[in-house]
Amino acid sequence: MVHVDQVMSTLRQVVDPELHRDIVSMGMIKDLSIEGEKVSFTLELTTPACPFNSEIEQDVRDRMANLGIKDLDVKVTARVTEGRAISMDELLPGVKNIIAIASGKGGVGKTTVAVNLAVALSKTGAKVGLLDADIYGPSVPLFMGIKETPAVVDGKIQPVIAYSVKVISMGFFYEQSQQAGIYRGPIVSGIIKQFITDVNWGELDYLIIDLPPGTGDAPLTMAQTIPITGILVVTTPQDVAMNVAIKAIGMFNKLNIPIIGVVENMSYLECPNCKEHMTIFGVGGGKKVSEKFGISFVGDIPLNPEIMANSDTGNPIPLINPNSDQAKIFDKIARQMAGRVSVIANELKSQQEAETAGEVPATT
Numbered sequence: 250m251v252h253v254d255q256v257m258s259t260l261r262q263v264v265d266p267e268l269h270r271d272i273v274s275m276g277m278i279k280d281l282s283i284e285g286e287k288v289s290f291t292l293e294l295t296t297p298a299c300p301f302n303s304e305i306e307q308d309v310r311d312r313m314a315n316l317g318i319k320d321l322d323v324k325v326t327a328r329v330t331e332g333r334a335i336s337m338d339e340l341l342p343g344v345k346n347i348i349a350i351a352s353g354k355g356g357v358g359k360t361t362v363a364v365n366l367a368v369a370l371s372k373t374g375a376k377v378g379l380l381d382a383d384i385y386g387p388s389v390p391l392f393m394g395i396k397e398t399p400a401v402v403d404g405k406i407q408p409v410i411a412y413s414v415k416v417i418s419m420g421f422f423y424e425q426s427q428q429a430g431i432y433r434g435p436i437v438s439g440i441i442k443q444f445i446t447d448v449n450w451g452e453l454d455y456l457i458i459d460l461p462p463g464t465g466d467a468p469l470t471m472a473q474t475i476p477i478t479g480i481l482v483v484t485t486p487q488d489v490a491m492n493v494a495i496k497a498i499g500m501f502n503k504l505n506i507p508i509i510g511v512v513e514n515m516s517y518l519e520c521p522n523c524k525e526h527m528t529i530f531g532v533g534g535g536k537k538v539s540e541k542f543g544i545s546f547v548g549d550i551p552l553n554p555e556i557m558a559n560s561d562t563g564n565p566i567p568l569i570n571p572n573s574d575q576a577k578i579f580d581k582i583a584r585q586m587a588g589r590v591s592v593i594a595n596e597l598k599s600q601q602e603a604e605t606a607g608e609v610p611a612t613t
């Protein structure tokens with residue numbers, strides 16, 4: 250019969266490839282029981298969207314087999330680590346991670362990325378919300394095929410649920426309010442606070458926010474008002490887009506908001522016949538940005554007529570055509586992004602633990 254210590258010390262050799270910590274010290278092993286020849290436990294992963302989940306599970310199974318365990322019962326679950334600063338925690342207590350999608354300029358595909366990643370994440374089983382905070386051009390309702398407006402129950406705005414994602418958009422409220430684009434700082438911060446406090450978001454693993462483009466007043470105010478876990482920057486390969494993306498990252502760096510990484514959209518056009526990649530807008534804008542700041546390059550997305558058609562008709566491709574190459578690209582980027590968010594959340598957790606233990610002075 251195998252002993253608990255043997256199982257635990259063997260499991261300690263399994264290291265999360267992204268977090269560089271072993272699964273036991275990260276508390277991923279729960280409810281271990283050994284009854285005769287039977288070993289059972291729960292493997293609690295950091296996010297259902299982690300790109301290394303199957304790798305970790307396989308590693309666990311292989312090592313248990315090497316220990317000579319024939320009757321193994323592993324229950325695999327996932328619990329998304331909370332990645333938000335405690336100081337801002339009174340806002341949205343049920344939301345574990347807030348991911349803001351930003352771009353240096355409009356038209357680079359920020360909303361396309363926000364919508365498709367939200368849907369791809371929710372497909373993994375994660376609870377996802379999508380807040381369209383682009384006050385200049387709220388296009389999430391169009392891209393998510395939403396025609397209804399949200400109900401108000403007990404004084405709280407209820408998000409509209411589309412493709413299992415809870416959605417709130419500035420666009421829902423335009424008819425009652427004013428036209429787009431005239432809001433300034435204090436009003437922006439008032440509106441965004443309402444989206445945070447007056448909406449019944451409930452429990453969410455990820456709240457994705459489609460920020461207004463650029464480095465002006467509106468995105469800056471929002472980034473300061475919302476307790477963001479990290480920013481995902483969308484750019485295109487052109488130098489102009491890259492230069493404004495650099496400016497945007499500089500701004501978020503100054504605000505001390507972690508950058509999850511860079512996504513390059515409209516990277517290439519694949520020839521439908523020969524599959525060759527034509528780089529219409531130049532090469533390497535996203536990579537250059539990631540190298541300049543030492544931040545992750547989360548992935549590239551081709552310029553593709555189906556991505557456009559599906560977005561613009563409210564049929565997000567990861568759900569509508571899940572086996573397409575385009576869907577797979579968004580699925581992969583969603584996993585990469587969730588993996589990076591886990592890393593940021595864990596860094597924050599360790600930092601908070603250290604602060605509580607008085608090891609390092611708390612930064613103010």
Ligand SMILES: Nc1ncnc2c1ncn2[C@@H]1O[C@H](COP(=O)(O)OP(=O)(O)O)[C@@H](O)[C@H]1O
Pocket residue numbers: 352354355356357358359360361362388462514515550551552553554556557558560561
């Ligand atoms: N990878 C892509 N391939 C084809 N069309 C795209 C792609 N990304 C975005 N588009 C299209 O380009 C337009 C602008 O994209 P959008 O996501 O609205 O940009 P932003 O939110 O940055 O202004 C939309 O019509 C969208 O469907």
Ligand SMILES: [Mg+2]
Pocket residue numbers: 359360361383386388
């Ligand atoms: Mg947009």
